Amino acid sequence: xxxxxxxxxxxxxxxxxxxxxxxxxxxxxxxxxxxxxxxxxxxxxxxxxxxxxxxxxxxxxxxxxxxxxxxxxxxxxxxxxxxxxxxxxxxxxxxxxxxxxxxxxxxxxxxxxxxxxxxxxxxxxxxxxxxxxxxxxxxxxxxxxxxxxxxxxxxxxxxxxxxxxxxxxxxxxxxxxxxxxxxxxxxxxxxxxxxxxxxxxxxxxxxxxxxxxxxxxxxxxxxxxxxxxxxxxxxxxxxxxxxxxxxxxxxxxxxxxxxxx
Amino acid sequence: xxxxxxxxxxxxxxxxxxxxxxxxxxxxxxxxxxxxxxxxxxxxxxxxxxxxxxxxxxxxxxxxxxxxxxxxxxxxxxxxxxxxxxxxxxxxxxxxxxxxxxxxxxxxxxxxxxxxxxxxxxxxxxxxxxxxxxxxxxxxxxxxxxxxxxxxxxxxxxxxxxxxxxxxxxxxxxxxxxxxxxxxxxxxxxxxxxxxxxxxxxxxxxxxxxxxxxxxxxxxxxxxxxxxxxxxxxxxxxxxxxxxxxxxxxxxxxxxxxxxxxxxxxxx
Numbered sequence: 001x002x003x004x005x006x007x008x009x010x011x012x013x014x015x016x017x018x019x020x021x022x023x024x025x026x027x028x029x030x031x032x033x034x035x036x037x038x039x040x041x042x043x044x045x046x047x048x049x050x051x052x053x054x055x056x057x058x059x060x061x062x063x064x065x066x067x068x069x070x071x072x073x074x075x076x077x078x079x080x081x082x083x084x085x086x087x088x089x090x091x092x093x094x095x096x097x098x099x100x101x102x103x104x105x106x107x108x109x110x111x112x113x114x115x116x117x118x119x120x121x122x123x124x125x126x127x128x129x130x131x132x133x134x135x136x137x138x139x140x141x142x143x144x145x146x147x148x149x150x151x152x153x154x155x156x157x158x159x160x161x162x163x164x165x166x167x168x169x170x171x172x173x174x175x176x177x178x179x180x181x182x183x184x185x186x187x188x189x190x191x192x193x194x195x196x197x198x199x200x201x202x203x204x205x206x207x208x209x210x211x212x213x214x215x216x217x218x219x220x221x222x223x224x225x226x227x228x229x230x231x232x233x234x235x236x237x238x239x240x241x242x243x244x245x246x247x248x249x250x251x252x253x254x255x256x257x258x259x260x261x
Numbered sequence: 262x263x264x265x266x267x268x269x270x271x272x273x274x275x276x277x278x279x280x281x282x283x284x285x286x287x288x289x290x291x292x293x294x295x296x297x298x299x300x301x302x303x304x305x306x307x308x309x310x311x312x313x314x315x316x317x318x319x320x321x322x323x324x325x326x327x328x329x330x331x332x333x334x335x336x337x338x339x340x341x342x343x344x345x346x347x348x349x350x351x352x353x354x355x356x357x358x359x360x361x362x363x364x365x366x367x368x369x370x371x372x373x374x375x376x377x378x379x380x381x382x383x384x385x386x387x388x389x390x391x392x393x394x395x396x397x398x399x400x401x402x403x404x405x406x407x408x409x410x411x412x413x414x415x416x417x418x419x420x421x422x423x424x425x426x427x428x429x430x431x432x433x434x435x436x437x438x439x440x441x442x443x444x445x446x447x448x449x450x451x452x453x454x455x456x457x458x459x460x461x462x463x464x465x466x467x468x469x470x471x472x473x474x475x476x477x478x479x480x481x482x483x484x485x486x487x488x489x490x491x492x493x494x495x496x497x498x499x500x501x502x503x504x505x506x507x508x509x510x511x512x513x514x515x516x517x518x519x520x521x522x523x524x525x526x527x528x529x
Contacts, residue, residue: 066426084429092423100445100522112441113431141522161431 012165012197013040013063018072019222020058032058034222035072040197042164047208047215047231048201049254054220056201060167063199064088077164086114089158089196091171095150097142097157103129103149104138107156114161121160128156131193132186148179152186159190165197172207181239184210192236205258209250210237217254219261226261229254312492317499320492327481328500335466335477336504338394342401343462343508347455350406354413371410379403379465383472392473401465405458412454416447449523452516459512463505478504 020033032055040046050056061067063074065081074081076088089110097106107125108118129138132152142150151171158166168187172180184207191198202208208215209231217226231250233241241247294314300306301313312320321328353371356363383400390396420443428438470479478501485493516523 061426064426064430066429084432086431088430090427090430092426094421094423096421096423096427098424098442098445100520109441110427110431113428113433113437115433115437143522143524 010042011039012042012044012077013038013199014073014075015039015063016073016075018059018062018074019070020055020062020067021070031222033062033069034224036218036223036225038216038225038228040165040199042197043195045191045198045200045211045213047212048199048218049203049205049208049215049258050218050223051220051258052203054218055223056218057169059218059223060090060169060199060201063165064090064167086161087163087165089161089163089166091151091154091158091166091168093170093173095142095147095154097150097153099142102139102141103134103145103153106142106153107160109157110161124162125156125160128159128190129153131190132156146179147175148183151175151183155183155187155190159194159196162194163196165199166191168198168200170201170203173202173204180204180207185239187211188237205251205254206242206247209233209247209254210242215254217257217261227257229257309489310491312495316492317495320490321496321500324493324496328478328497331476331478331481331497332500332504334394334475335397335463335470335479335501338397338466338469338477339401339462339504339508342398342466343405343459345398345402346405346409346458346462349402350409350454350458351413351451353406354410354417357410357414358417375407380468383468386469387473392475394475396473397466397469397475397477400469401462404465405462408457408461409451409454412450412457413447416450417443419450420446445520448520452512452520452523455512455516456509459508460505463501463508467501 015036015038018033018036019031022030022032024030036059038046048056048059058067062069063076063081065074065084076085079085097103098109101109104122104125105118107128108121111118111121126135126138129135129152132155134149134152134156137145137149142153145153151174154171158168172183175183187198188211190196198211200208200211212231214228214230216228218224219226229250233244233246233250297311298314301308301311308316353367357368358364379400382403386399386403387396390399424442424446425438428442433441466477467479470477471483474480474483478497482494482497482501485491485497
């Protein structure tokens with residue numbers, strides 16, 4: 001094992017030489033992640049792009065401590081990750097809301113899972129729903145909400161226990177283009193307001209450029225870091241920025257690196 | 262609140278469709294009765310083989326007392342049998358889902374038992390359990406058990422693994438995860454199992470009564486047809502069908518109250 005990385009006060013997550021191999025019975029071992037090293041600063045929005053099915057989900061689950069890693073180190077908030085940690089908020093590819101709960105009660109689910117009294121977080125839940133434009137929909141059940149609205153509820157649910165870091169696994173992959181752009185803006189608003197660190201996995205290069213401070217470009221199966229690109233577009237970012245030359249250049253540069261990988 | 266969105270969701274279309282359905286059902290039922298009446302009236306089918314609707318109604322009126330007491334007996338058998346199947350089916354389903362050891366020990370014999378035509382063991386059960394009510398209850402329970410077991414297992418397995426990741430991430434205990442996520446998630450599946458098995462629990466009781474007599478509806482039906490009282494036999498058969506239909510309706514009603522959030526299912 002290597003010496004720990006030099007300590008920097010604003011660093012929240014440090015992934016060192018992370019590898020993960022799945023050993024399935026009766027099948028050949030599959031290597032999902034190969035020697036990934038990434039550092040993430042507090043408050044940073046890190047996009048992670050790469051082909052679908054390329055080990056990005058495995059990377060996020062490893063950071064959350066939901067999967068045992070094969071080798072390497074993950075240090076989050078000063079602690080080595082060895083098992084599930086509640087320092088993370090997770091947004092999945094699908095909203096996976098509980099159909100019998102209202103939007104509000106879905107947002108409060110993590111609080112109940114933690115064993116705390118959800119009443120104490122009710123105001124925060126209402127506030128989060130308001131930020132993502134769901135004021136007035138608090139008492140609706142998932143079946144009465146559109147896919148984009150459900151994903152916004154899921155976003156609030158990921159944030160309700162105020163985790164310092166948000167892990168997002170292609171959360172907007174299942175919605176149409178227009179909804180996705182709107183969701184991106186909702187996410188940026190939450191991020192600006194709540195000062196979270198975000199790891200955002202996507203296979204849309206444009207989405208990663210629009211959202212991120214830096215974009216990590218990964219290969220597929222096993223996932224390796226090809227490059228980490230800084231996106232120096234000004235913030236706050238609004239939809240018009242998508243038409244700027246700088247945006248197009250970033251997008252093209254990342255696409256070329258992905259292709260070459 | 263809940264009611265209001267159901268109306269909004271279904272809209273007028275659903276209500277109208279519901280009314281149309283009722284009208285169509287009433288029309289087809291009266292058509293059936295008319296044909297039945299005409300067939301017996303014209304002598305197309307001998308009155309000995311097929312009693313007229315009016316005769317069946319008369320037989321029902323005359324024999325109201327014995328029919329009702331037999332109905333009560335069968336109802337008790339079915340209620341206990343079905344309730345037993347619900348309890349055992351859910352418990353076994355929980356064991357199969359959450360305990361590897363239980364699964365390994367219980368699954369193979371259960372699979373074998375499931376492949377046995379349950380009605381074939383009715384005479385065997387008779388020898389073991391005697392002519393009393395227990396025989397009917399156990400056969401009713403045996404028939405109703407498997408659909409409930411299967412629906413419990415598939416319901417618990419249907420929980421999205423992401424939700425389990427979420428629960429693990431929040432350090433939720435097994436119990437908390439079960440009560441807050443798994444069980445409510447499985448409820449719609451459970452109710453579809455109940456709907457499938459309520460008929461079976463009636464069938465089980467009826468078959469047991471045919472085999473071992475007693476005071477239930479099937480015995481009344483059996484003795485009526487042995488005495489060539491086909492009007493009474495018809496009346497009892499209709500009562501059995503009504504019993505089965507009503508119990509099914511009761512399950513659907515409980516389902517609507519228990520899980521109003523679940524998508525409406527096909528209720529046939």
